[in-house]
Every structure is written in C-alpha cells, then in structure tokens.
Amino acid sequence: xxxxxxxxxxxGLAWPTFTVAEDLPVAQPQHVILMGWDGAHRDHVKVLLKExxxxxxxxxxxxxxxxxxxxxxxxxxxxxxxxxxLTGYKSEVTGVYxxxxxxDVPAGYSVFERLKAQFGADKFVAVAVIGKKAHCGEINEPFxxxxxxxxxxxxxxxxxxxxxxxxxxxxxGANKPSMGHVVEENGQKFMVFEGSPYSTMHKxxxxxxxxxxxxxxxxxxxxxxxxxxxxxxxxxxxxxxxVDHSGHKYGEPSKEYNDAIISGDAQLGRLVExxxxxxxxxxxRIYVTADHGFDVGAKGHSYxxxxxxxxxxxxxxxxxxxxxxxxxILDSFGFDLSKIxxxxxxxxxxxxxAKPVEKAPPRKPGSKAGQKKKRPDESERx
Numbered sequence: 001x002x003x004x005x006x007x008x009x010x011x012g013l014a015w016p017t018f019t020v021a022e023d024l025p026v027a028q029p030q031h032v033i034l035m036g037w038d039g040a041h042r043d044h045v046k047v048l049l050k051e052x053x054x055x056x057x058x059x060x061x062x063x064x065x066x067x068x069x070x071x072x073x074x075x076x077x078x079x080x081x082x083x084x085x086l087t088g089y090k091s092e093v094t095g096v097y098x099x100x101x102x103x104d105v106p107a108g109y110s111v112f113e114r115l116k117a118q119f120g121a122d123k124f125v126a127v128a129v130i131g132k133k134a135h136c137g138e139i140n141e142p143f144x145x146x147x148x149x150x151x152x153x154x155x156x157x158x159x160x161x162x163x164x165x166x167x168x169x170x171x172x173g174a175n176k177p178s179m180g181h182v183v184e185e186n187g188q189k190f191m192v193f194e195g196s197p198y199s200t201m202h203k204x205x206x207x208x209x210x211x212x213x214x215x216x217x218x219x220x221x222x223x224x225x226x227x228x229x230x231x232x233x234x235x236x237x238x239x240x241x242x243v244d245h246s247g248h249k250y251g252e253p254s255k256e257y258n259d260a261i262i263s264g265d266a267q268l269g270r271l272v273e274x275x276x277x278x279x280x281x282x283x284x285r286i287y288v289t290a291d292h293g294f295d296v297g298a299k300g301h302s303y304x305x306x307x308x309x310x311x312x313x314x315x316x317x318x319x320x321x322x323x324x325x326x327x328x329i330l331d332s333f334g335f336d337l338s339k340i341x342x343x344x345x346x347x348x349x350x351x352x353x354a355k356p357v358e359k360a361p362p363r364k365p366g367s368k369a370g371q372k373k374k375r376p377d378e379s380e381r382x
C-alpha cells in the first residue's frame with residue numbers, strides 16, 4: 001500500500017494540493033459586530049484617541065484601521081444615516097431622505113436580509129440592539145385611512161411643503177409618522193402613510209430591541225444576546241445613542257458630549273471582553289461608525305458630514321463614504337458585490353475604490369446651518 005501511494009505521489013496522482021486564497025471562506029469571519037455611536041463627530045473621536053481617553057477603540061484601531069467617512073448623499077441625520085449604513089444605498093434607492101421624509105426600506109435591501117438569504121435563515125443570526133426610540137429602530141408599519149378633507153387636508157398640505165424642503169437636520173414633527181399622501185382607489189380617496197425604514201428589515205432579525213436610551217442598557221442587552229447566540233455565526237448591530245442625545249442637550253463643544261463618546265468606548269470594551277471570554281474574538285470583525293457628526297458650536301447636525309470607521313479588520317485600506325459600510329460588511333462575509341441587485345451605491349473599504357472617493361464639501365462661508373436656536377423638543381429629534 002505504501003509503495004502504491006509513493007508511486008501515485010511521484011506521478012502527481014495522489015490527493016490534490018489546494019492553494020487557499022485570502023478571500024475564500026476559510027479566511028472569512030464567522031461573526032461581525034457593527035457598533036454605532038450616533039452623532040459622533042470624527043474630530044472629537046480623534047482628539048479623545050490622542051488623549052488616550054478611548055482605550056478600547058485605540059486597541060481596535062491598532063489591530064486594524066481608522067479611516068475617514070464622509071456623508072456625501074442624504075441628510076446628516078439619523079434616519080438617512082442608518083438606512084444608508086445598513087443597506088449601502090443612497091436615499092434615491094431606499095426612499096429615506098431625512099427624519100421627516102422617509103418610507104419602509106424595500107424588502108431584501110438590508111445587510112440583515114442579505115446575510116440571512118445567503119447563509120440560511122436558521123443557520124445565521126441577526127441581532128439589533130438600539131438605543132434610540134425614534135429614527136433608529138422603531139418599526140411602525142405602513143397604513144392608510146379614508147381621506148377626511150378636514151383632518152387630512154392639513155397633513156396633505158404639510159406633506160407638500162415637506163416635499164419641497166431640501167437637506168436634512170432637525171425639523172418640526174420629526175418623531176411623528178412620515179407625512180402621508182393621497183391615493184384614490186375605486187373612486188374613494190385614502191391618506192397613505194409610509195412605514196418607518198425598519199418596518200420590513202427588522203423581520204429578518206432573530207432579536208430586535210430598541211428604545212433602550214442608555215448606553216449601559218444597550219451594552220447589557222448586547223452581552224445577553226451574545227450569551228444566547230454563542231454557537232452561531234452572526235451579525236450584531238449595537239447602537240449607542242447617548243452621544244447624539246448629549247449633543248442636542250448640551251451642545252457639540254460640551255464636556256457631556258465628549259463623555260458620551262467615552263461611554264460608547266466603555267461599551268465597546270465590554271463587548272470585546274465578552275467576545276474573548278466566549279472565545280469568539282478571533283473570529284469576529286468589529287466596525288465602529290457614526291451616522292452623522294455635529295455642527296461645530298451648536299446643538300444640531302443640519303450639516304455634519306464628518307464621521308469615521310474604526311475596525312480590527314486588517315484589510316480596511318481607505319477612506320470612504322457612508323454608503324461604503326454595508327458593502328464592507330458583506331465583503332467580509334465573502335459576498336460577490338458585483339452580483340448584488342440593484343447595484344450597491346457604496347463600495348467595500350477592504351478594496352481599492354473603483355470610482356473617485358467623494359469628500360464632503362466644507363460648509364459655505366456665512367452659512368448659519370446648525371446655529372439656529374434650540375427648540376424645546378430638539379433633544380428628542382435626532
């Protein structure tokens with residue numbers, strides 16, 4: 001038998017030798033955590049890193065990369081931001097333009113749905129743990145009601161005015177359902193209201209928690225979910241809201257705003273510690289990013305396009321735009337991005353850009369965006 005095997009080897013007829021490429025499944029992670037620091041301006045993040053006040057993010061970056069992310073399409077607000085981050089599409093595709101003009105993201109477009117479809121609904125876990133109670137995570141279903149000229153006329157006029165608005169940022173009534181539009185069916189008029197962006201995508205998730213408000217509660221729930229799904233490949237979306245809430249309440253230059261970023265770093269540290277305790281860290285890629293920054297010296301983010309992406313993914317190589325985050329995650333799981341339909345607007349940050357990387361233009365001289373007087377409910381409009 002040994003002599004036979006020897007001759008087979010000499011003749012090249014023994015078991016074949018495999019050359020494993022970097023991008024084949026053996027090199028792909030079994031787990032990804034997308035962590036959001038809602039409203040974190042990258043200049044603050046970089047200063048706090050330099051001051052050694054973000055030790056957990058620093059360790060992550062030392063393993064991988066810290067790159068600049070610019071918002072070049074869609075509003076610099078929460079609904080537009082996370083819809084773009086979770087899909088890789090611009091507002092024209094998702095229908096989510098800002099906190100006041102939005103719809104349910106079309107079915108199949110989110111990273112949750114794509115991963116479930118790729119690996120099997122019962123073989124892959126998708127989890128969302130979200131701090132916001134509005135604009136990120138809420139799952140309002142689309143609905144319609146008979147058109148009442150007295151009641152609906154006011155909403156219809158408001159919807160027309162809303163449609164003429166440009167840009168994003170804070171706007172009255174942003175916590176209310178999307179402004180409706182009138183349709184006629186069989187001679188009867190109805191007022192139709194679109195659902196929240198997450199109405200369909202959340203159905204692909206094994207767990208969807210939102211409205212936790214405090215970063216510590218977000219961390220607690222995320223750790224609980226990690227314990228529950230230890231033995232499954234997964235994508236976790238872990239969203240911390242305190243940065244945005246502190247910015248609206250105290251302003252961008254405040255100590256409280258910086259403290260909230262430090263709070264996000266503490267939750268990152270808890271996640272990393274838990275992953276190591278579960279022997280999952282070596283097979284987990286972590287991406288930390290933000291949906292928008294904050295207007296300098298202000299309590300809003302009408303034009304705040306400067307954010308970041310920090311990761312332990314050694315293959316992240318370049319700066320990018322907000323729509324590049326989803327393709328990066330899908331690429332890390334081995335997706336052939338060229339086969340995704342409709343084509344993604346973003347590109348993977350793990351590869352050289354196929355088109356020029358856009359940069360957000362500086363604020364126009366004399367612009368008063370973000371400098372307006374704070375309204376009483378602004379801390380809730382994010």
